Amino acid sequence: MIYRKKTRQVNVGSVTIGGNAPVSIQSMTNTDTRNTEATISQIKALTDAGCEIVRCAVIDQQAAKAFRTIKDMSQIPVIADIHFDHKLAIAAMENGADAVRINPGNIGSSAKVKAVVECAKANSCSIRIGVNAGSLEKDLLKKYGVCADSLVRSAEKHVKQLESFGFNDIKVSLKASSVPLTYQAYKKFSQTSDYPLHIGVTEAGTFFAGSIKSSAGIGALLLEGIGDTFRISLTGDPVEEIRVGWQLLNALGIRRRGPEIISCPTCGRTEIELVKLAEEVERRSANLKSTISIAVMGCAVNGPGEAREADYGIAGGRGVGLIFKKGEIIKKVSEEMIIDELFGILKTDNVE
Known part of the structure; x- marks a missing residue:
């Protein structure tokens, strides 16, 4: 029996993350989000494979507006993946996104982050603070370098910023392509925070290498009761991410799906x-x-x-x-x- 750390709960559309909710499996489309037909088709294939939450890249306003059609046709919650432009986060939420994934460090000023938060409140959206080893703030890199402390301090800073705007519907990720670094960062953050965690090893690689790296990192965390939702990141067909994800949960005895x-x-x-x-x-x-x-x-x-x-x-x-x-x-x-x-x-x- 694996004892899971009790975290606070947030909702991503119809899926509850954290607390006593089951560990959920996510993926991300690799289609052009503006091509709604291709994106909806891939989301259906992911859903059939057992995906429970899907993320789509938002690269411009056309992609943000496409969320209305995509959301209407999707059977599972859809997250908008945002980098740099806070206006895209706002547009995606206004067009039906269930949540947004942002790195507040590259969104811009405090005023821009606050605007995203206010829109999330108005549209009942949750926010994932996504911290990556490859895009840490310059002051943290200068002081600590790329290490678990840098990832944790970055996440803590962004959490406090969102809390200062009266927002708590937050989940956090602290990803790196290094398995030991990923493991250390999540474990360290988990010791002082009860926010639900989206776990994963970023840029893990192709199917063979990526499955091994992801299973090693995610599996080690799940065995310690750390992690509320996850993505197996693979270069290739995202449906394979779901197959590997369910096999991992099966192997750990956490959830079962399929033979x-x-x-x-x-x-x-x-x-x-x-x-x-x-x-x-x-x-x-x-x-x-x-x-x-x-x-x-x-x-x-x-x-x-x-x-x-x-x-x-x-x-x-x-x-x-x-x-x-x-x-x-x-x-x-x-x-x-x-x-x-x-x-x-x-x-x-x-x-x-």
Whole structure:
């Protein structure tokens, strides 16, 4: 059992962040926000994959105005991602954005930040203070360099600024591309603040490297009970971010969505095309929402035992496979037919 730090709650549209609310999964579209058809299509794909909050870049007033159409068509809350221009934050909120992500340090003067806050109040929007190691204030860099203290001091300064305007619907992120730096900054900030945290490793990389870096950093924080919402940042299709995110929550036992695939690592005892079978089971079960476990085992040492422990399982060798259900062998088939037979059984059992 993981003990989660109790944070205050804020709302991003229909999704509650912090407190006892479930840890939520986010992503960001990589379409041109001004292209509403492409953006809405990608948001639908993300939603189908299990995304619960989505963020869109706002690069100009046309993109801000596009939020009205995007928001009307989205089934999940939509956040406006803002840099430098406070007027874009205001326009996006006036056009339906559920929240904005800003770095107050690059928004400009206190008056501009206050204008964003007043608009957020008027439109019931929350604000994420997004601090990044790559865009820290010059005075902090000169005094401390790029370190956890710099990230924390930057976040604390911006939180106090928003609080001075009577605003508390805040969540905070302190991201870096370094896993140790990210971990240290979030842990340090969490010790003195009860604002909910959006956690993640920024600029994590491509699917392979980014999945590892993100899982290491986010997983370490979640195991310590730190983090209320997160994004796996990957270079590529954002739908993959959601798949990795749910696998991480599944692995940590925090939340479940979709099947858990159990497969052995293969060795010299394997006498069945295990890699091919495991990849095909994973591919065909990708859209299932049921939290069943499916074991794909390849030899007589651990195979039958592991397959019996799972809700469903296949095990075999020398071209022959066994299909298990709840610990019982229910079918013996050829290796070529084992996948089709397994998914035929799942369909018969109404596993969706």
